[in-house]
Amino acid sequence: MKRHLLTLAAFLLAVVAALPSATATASDVFPDVALQGKISPEQRQYLGVPDGDIRLSDINADFVFVEVFSMYCPICQHDAPGVNDMFARVLASAEADKIRFVGIAAGNTPFEVAFYRKKFGVQFPLFEDPDYTAHKAVGNVGTPAYYLVDLRDRRRAILVFHEGEIKDKDAFLKNVLGLVGK
Amino acid sequence: MRRALLFSLPVLGLLAWGLLASGALAAHMETFDPGRLKPTDSTLKVKVGDAAPDFTLPAISGGTVTLSDYRGKKNVVLSFVPAAWTPVCSDQWPGYNLALDMFHGLDAEVIGISEDNIPSQAMWVKAMHGLDFPVLSDFWPHGKVAGALGILRSDGMAERAIVIIDKKGIIRYLDVHDINSRPDLGGIIHELEKLAE
Numbered sequence: 001m002k003r004h005l006l007t008l009a010a011f012l013l014a015v016v017a018a019l020p021s022a023t024a025t026a027s028d029v030f031p032d033v034a035l036q037g038k039i040s041p042e043q044r045q046y047l048g049v050p051d052g053d054i055r056l057s058d059i060n061a062d063f064v065f066v067e068v069f070s071m072y073c074p075i076c077q078h079d080a081p082g083v084n085d086m087f088a089r090v091l092a093s094a095e096a097d098k099i100r101f102v103g104i105a106a107g108n109t110p111f112e113v114a115f116y117r118k119k120f121g122v123q124f125p126l127f128e129d130p131d132y133t134a135h136k137a138v139g140n141v142g143t144p145a146y147y148l149v150d151l152r153d154r155r156r157a158i159l160v161f162h163e164g165e166i167k168d169k170d171a172f173l174k175n176v177l178g179l180v181g182k
Numbered sequence: 183m184r185r186a187l188l189f190s191l192p193v194l195g196l197l198a199w200g201l202l203a204s205g206a207l208a209a210h211m212e213t214f215d216p217g218r219l220k221p222t223d224s225t226l227k228v229k230v231g232d233a234a235p236d237f238t239l240p241a242i243s244g245g246t247v248t249l250s251d252y253r254g255k256k257n258v259v260l261s262f263v264p265a266a267w268t269p270v271c272s273d274q275w276p277g278y279n280l281a282l283d284m285f286h287g288l289d290a291e292v293i294g295i296s297e298d299n300i301p302s303q304a305m306w307v308k309a310m311h312g313l314d315f316p317v318l319s320d321f322w323p324h325g326k327v328a329g330a331l332g333i334l335r336s337d338g339m340a341e342r343a344i345v346i347i348d349k350k351g352i353i354r355y356l357d358v359h360d361i362n363s364r365p366d367l368g369g370i371i372h373e374l375e376k377l378a379e
Contacts, residue, residue, distance in 0.1 A: 072277030072364070074311040107273075111368025115281060 030066065030149040030156040031137040032057045035102065037110060037128040047100055047125060061100040062152045063159075063180050065090070068138060068145040070106050071116040075165050076144045080120040082169050083144075087124050089173060095180045099148075102127065106135035106143055148176050211309050213269045221360040224341055227332030230356055234347045235330040239295065239318035242304040247293065247316050250351065257290040257354075257377055258347045259370060262328060264339040264361055266298040266306035271342075274364050279313045281367055288374040289349075295320050297328065297340050333358055346373050 035054050044051070048060025056064065067083055069076040087101050101124035105113045113128045129135055138145070141163055148160035159179050166172045228235070238248040252258050261278060263271040278285070278292050285292050292315040296303060299321040307313050320327045320340065328334040333341040344365050346355035355373040359365045 070273065070277075071280065071367070072273045074276040077276065077280055078311065107364065109366045109368055111366060111371070112277070115284070115367065119280060 028158050030056065030147055030158050031134075032156060033104065033134040033137050035104070035125075035127040036134075037113060037126070039125045039127075043125040047102070056102075056149070057151070057154060057156065059100055059102070059151060061098060062150070063099040064149045064151055065099055065101045065176065066147040066149060067101070067103045068106055068135065068141055068143055068147075069103055069116075070143045071108050071112040073143040077120075079144055079165055080116075080122065082166065084120065084122060086169060086173050090177070093177055095177050098180050099176075101125075104129050104134050107132050146172075148179060211272060212267075213272050214267050215269055216265070219264075219361050221362065222341060222358055223335040223337070223361075224333050224358070226356065226358065227330065228353055228356070230353055232353050234345070234351055234353050235327070236351075237327045237330070239320055239327060240300055242300055242307060242317045242319070247318055249347070252291060252347075252349070253351045254349055257288070257349055257374060259285065259290050259292045259374070260343075260345040260347065261292060261294050262333060262340040262343040262345070263294065263296050264335070264342055266296060266302050270362065270364055271296070272306070272310060274342075275307075275313055275315075275317075276310050277364075277367055279315065281371075282314055284371060285374070288371070288378055290346075290374050290377075291315065293318060295327065295340065297321055297325050297334075297338060335361075344370055346370070346377070348377055 032055050035056060039047075047054070047058075049058045056066075071077075090096060090099055090101070103122065103124065103126040105116065105126055106129050108116070108128055109130045110128050113126050116122065117126050127134075132140075135141070138147075144164070146160070146162045146166065147158055150157040150159050160176060162172065234249060236248070236250045238246050241247050249258065261275065263274060265271060275294050278294075282292065294313065294315060294317040296317075297320050298306070300319045303317055303319055307317055325334040325338060325340065328340040331343075331345065333343045335341060342359045342361045342363075342365070344355065344357040344359070345353060348354045354377060357365055357369070
């Protein structure tokens with residue numbers, strides 16, 4: 001009987017482990033938020049956007065990976081090196097031309113965004129959202145929140161949504177690159 | 183055996199739920215949302231240029247912290263927050279913690295104070311993944327320090343306030359902030375830079 005119980009326990013634990021860590025958003029379309037803040041000419045080139053005000057839909061790529069974060073959020077701070085690593089691995093992948101990374105700093109001022117960028121050496125463009133306009137538009141999600149948005153048909157369909165720490169970044173990135181490579 | 187298996191199912195189910203629940207707790211800190219509050223609800227009793235009233239308060243790390251011990255050594259940034267386990271407060275001190283090098287580079291120490299008691303503060307700070315600056319309890323006699331500064335609200339919470347005290351013990355900056363929002367880190371750093379000039 002002990003063997004059956006152990007098998008049953010193992011089965012239940014496997015079920016728990018296999019449950020998805022992400023939940024779907026209320027909306028499956030990412031809002032066409034304004035991306036506020038100064039970015040470098042190189043970052044503009046990376047996003048394929050002209051000088052001046054830009055919106056998410058202006059990004060010239062098939063997919064955009066969006067991180068909604070806050071300088072103040074301890075999980076975002078903890079996740080920052082891992083997100084940098086994902087960015088570097090995407091750049092080095094076969095899908096590098098198809099996907100662009102952006103960060104939206106919920107409730108953060110230009111000073112706070114600049115500090116976070118410098119503290120963690122973030123290379124991809126980070127945008128400020130001091131009055132939470134973009135954060136409200138995406139449904140006041142907990143930070144960090146991560147999205148893979150499909151821009152191919154300009155509908156901005158959300159293909160991936162994950163709220164909170166990404167515990168298995170290898171699996172998460174594999175899923176993202178798999179969707180981008182389809 | 184079937185009875186034993188049936189009996190074990192709920193137990194194993196609880197085990198599985200427990201694993202899920204603890205994972206969720208680690209990833210998302212649950213907070214109590216007090217809703218929108220009256221922006222300020224107190225009358226300052228001090229002003230810029232005054233000597234800061236001295237105090238000694240218990241710290242979550244054990245022992246006590248006395249403000250005048252910093253005199254001649256460090257500028258002090260007192261960060262008063264209204265209540266543990268509330269959303270804006272939980273999203274304020276981890277940012278100051280990340281920027282501690284910047285504060286220290288400007289010869290300043292951050293001290294966090296709330297009107298909560300030590301056990302509540304300690305578990306809250308733990309849930310915020312820890313803080314490397316002193317967190318002090320102004321719980322008893324309730325609100326004595328906040329009251330002396332004139333930043334104790336009528337409900338017993340402190341205002342969300344920043345008080346910068348220079349090395350001579352003089353108040354150089356006061357920001358009794360809208361309790362519903364977080365002061366900009368840049369503004370605090372800018373005030374410390376002015377002290378360094």
